[in-house]
Amino acid sequence: NAGVTQTPKFQVLKTGQSMTLQCAQDMNHEYMSWYRQDPGMGLRLIHYSVGAGITDQGEVPNGYNVSRSTTEDFPLRLLSAAPSQTSVYFCASSTVGAQYFGPGTRLLVL
Amino acid sequence: GNSVTQMEGPVTLSEEAFLTINCTYTATGYPSLFWYVQYPGEGLQLLLKATKADDKGSNKGFEATYRKETTSFHLEKGSVQVSDSAVYFCALGWGSGNTGKLIFGQGTTLQVKP
Numbered sequence: 001n002a003g004v005t006q007t008p009k010f011q012v013l014k015t016g017q018s019m020t021l022q023c024a025q026d027m028n029h030e031y032m033s034w035y036r037q038d039p040g041m042g043l044r045l046i047h048y049s050v051g052a053g054i055t056d057q058g059e060v061p062n063g064y065n066v067s068r069s070t071t072e073d074f075p076l077r078l079l080s081a082a083p084s085q086t087s088v089y090f091c092a093s094s095t096v097g098a099q100y101f102g103p104g105t106r107l108l109v110l
Numbered sequence: 111g112n113s114v115t116q117m118e119g120p121v122t123l124s125e126e127a128f129l130t131i132n133c134t135y136t137a138t139g140y141p142s143l144f145w146y147v148q149y150p151g152e153g154l155q156l157l158l159k160a161t162k163a164d165d166k167g168s169n170k171g172f173e174a175t176y177r178k179e180t181t182s183f184h185l186e187k188g189s190v191q192v193s194d195s196a197v198y199f200c201a202l203g204w205g206s207g208n209t210g211k212l213i214f215g216q217g218t219t220l221q222v223k224p
Contacts, residue, residue, distance in 0.1 A: 004153075033211070033212075035214075040216055040217075042114075042199060042214035043212075043214040044214070045212070045213075090153055090154065098156045099154075099156065099212065101154040101155070103152060104152075104153050
């Protein structure tokens with residue numbers, strides 16, 4: 001099993017550009033989440049999904065969209081990037097007792 | 111609201127020293143508590159967990175006890191190694207933590223010197 005995979009590993013955007021951060025898991029987990037990690041603030045939940053076709057907002061959803069068309073994939077979309085979205089983004093999938101995190105995507109918005 | 115507070119870092123220790131990283135929480139209901147570890151350049155890994163009051167989670171020499179009376183979940187290790195250098199996150203969630211919704215503390219950086 002590859003576990004949780006994320007692409008790209010690193011991305012530079014200009015303000016106003018759009019992009020999609022990809023996340024996939026091969027463990028057949030129902031629950032998936034997106035977090036952002038900023039210095040001194042730990043990880044904050046952006047959006048989460050309890051299964052295909054079902055998503056909900058987390059603590060910091062503004063500026064981000066998600067969809068969950070399959071169990072395996074949970075992409076995160078930035079429609080118009082802003083410098084405040086410079087961060088490291090982690091995707092996670094969950095089963096009973098544990099969350100499994102991907103390696104992260106480092107995003108820089110200029 | 112629900113929140114997690116960790117001690118400020120960085121924490122710098124010599125090899126074989128005793129480690130304590132404090133974590134306190136505020137929550138409604140009866141959350142589960144977790145410690146995650148992040149090694150440089152990697153994602154987070156679950157280190158240990160406790161799902162109810164007085165439970166003790168343990169793994170790789172680390173342990174933490176769920177103290178409801180003091181709303182705490184302090185991480186301890188009797189003898190740290192250089193390889194323990196990482197960022198440690200305390201977190202809370204509900205159920206077994208499988209809902210995809212965790213609330214994290216700000217993280218504590220541990221540096222262990224030979």
